[in-house]
Amino acid sequence: MQIYNNILVAIDLNDEAEPVSKKACALAEKCGAKLHFIHVTEPLSYAYGGDVPMDLSAIQMQLQEHAQQRLDDFIASHNLQDCGQVLCNGHIENEVHRVAEDIGADLIVVGSHGRHGLALLLGSTSNSVLHGATCDVLAVRI
């Protein structure tokens, strides 16, 4: 039985990315599944409740470039060049769901603490990853 074919791994590029990706890689190898990594940055305006008194687009672009560099470094240093990778900017759960559907993911892997982990699953927003996910979700304990 083919358990999973397409695994989407949501990483925060902090300490938890290491154990989460390690577990996901091992699982993908066992299952013969393709791995895809996603990192989501949130728009700066979210921090101000959307009411921003200045144009943050230049800063946002710099942050995005910085995130892309860190994602590239992570992929390269872990020999994950054969995996899919995507950097998004938006609501974390929305972006994870959107990409999961785009690639036909049958499993989403997230860390189970930290901003992109527990928050996703326990859902401070009504559309948490689990609520909206159309596939399985594995929370890797950090």
Next chain:
Amino acid sequence: MQIYNNILVAIDLNDEAEPVSKKACALAEKCGAKLHFIHVTEPLSYAYGGDVPMDLSAIQMQLQEHAQQRLDDFIASHNLQDCGQVLCNGHIENEVHRVAEDIGADLIVVGSHGRHGLALLLGSTSNSVLHGATCDVLAVRI
């Protein structure tokens, strides 16, 4: 890399038990892990907020026997006799955590909808399975 050694599968003995156990079995086979099944019944008194005007112990015992029969039937009909099985009565998340620690589970598998699924992960109580779990949690989408 040995991903998981002891997988605890929380089942509700309703429709979701089938896909959840199927996924857990396939995963256990891939990983060479031992499977354990847990079903938790809640004390009748919970339905009354603990303020029960009558002795429910006889009814509770009947319900427990009925649950044990259903668990036995499930185990037998799915050829899971080699797996561990435990029937508990109490708070679902507490019992799942307790048994997970008892058996040294490194993965808990639950259904991602239904009473024993989503509720566990999204946690109407502060001690949801994910919050208190000391191991990975896989939510299987039904």
